[in-house]
Amino acid sequence: MRTWPFLVARGRRSGYRVLLAPDFLISQYGFLEDIAGSGPRTVVTTVGGRKLTVVWSEHTVTGPDIGTEDAPRDEHSRPLHLLHGFVSPDAVQPSEVDFDQSLQAALDTYRRFLTDEEQFTVEASASLQPDSSAPAGPPSVPRKIFPVVLVGLAAVVTVAVITIIAVTSLTGEQPPVLCPSTTVPTAPAPVTSVPLRPSC
Structure with a gap:
């Protein structure tokens, strides 16, 4: 795995x-x-179809960064900022060590840039050995237990309904059935088994 530092910045x-x-x-x-500037870490595809991971960080230039006592400013007295980071063909998780390496490479280039802004041309960066490691992968997704819970709940409800129906059939009163040759009993005799319906 290799990374290449880069620098996007403005001058005085x-x-x-x-x-x-x-x-x-x-x-x-x-x-x-x-x-x-679009995000701290992004995966992009180049014009040639190459996938790259680009990570970056912002740094405000200080005096010691360029070997002076005071921080440099532009012609309107605004502080100067660097957008530095690195490019990798792998999906990496950047560390502070990686950002320190990219910042040092960026500052070396930036000091040369400030000496002659008009004539400066883009420098090619040398590859670095990253401290970053490939991410461990997406977090494991918990197994879905919702359908299992539903099945279990449905089974419990079904057993409960059947039990209620059975108990009601054994202990409840049967509605009388009217036949031409019989009369409606005023009070059914107590039974110890399921009462039989009178036949017409």
């Missing part, structure tokens, strides 16, 4: 542009400019 007089990039992205104008 010039606007944001790519200053450091992997050699295979230098010719793709606007590619890193559009990505940097």
Whole structure:
């Protein structure tokens, strides 16, 4: 697994542009400019169909970063910021060590850029050995138990209904059945078994 640092920044007089990039992205104008700032980590596809993971972080330039006492500012007295990070063909989880490496590579380039903003051309970055490791994969999805619970609940309800019907049949009163030759009993005699319906 390899990574390549990159830098998108502006100078004292010039606007944001790519200053450091992997050699295979230098010719793709606007590619890193559009990505940097859109999110801390993203997976993109290049014009040639190559999938890459791009991670980045923002850094405000300080005096010690460029070897001066005071922090550099642009011609309008605004602080200068770097968008630095790295590109990898693998799905990596960046660490602080990786960002420190990309920042050091970015600052080396940025110091050269500030000495001659007008004539500066994009530098090709050297690959780094990352401290990042491939993510362990998507978190495991808990097994769905909802359908099993429903089946169990349905079974309990069914048994309960059958039990209620059986108990009601054994202890409840049967509705009288009127036949031409019989009369309606005023009170059925107690029984110890399921009463039989009179036949007509």
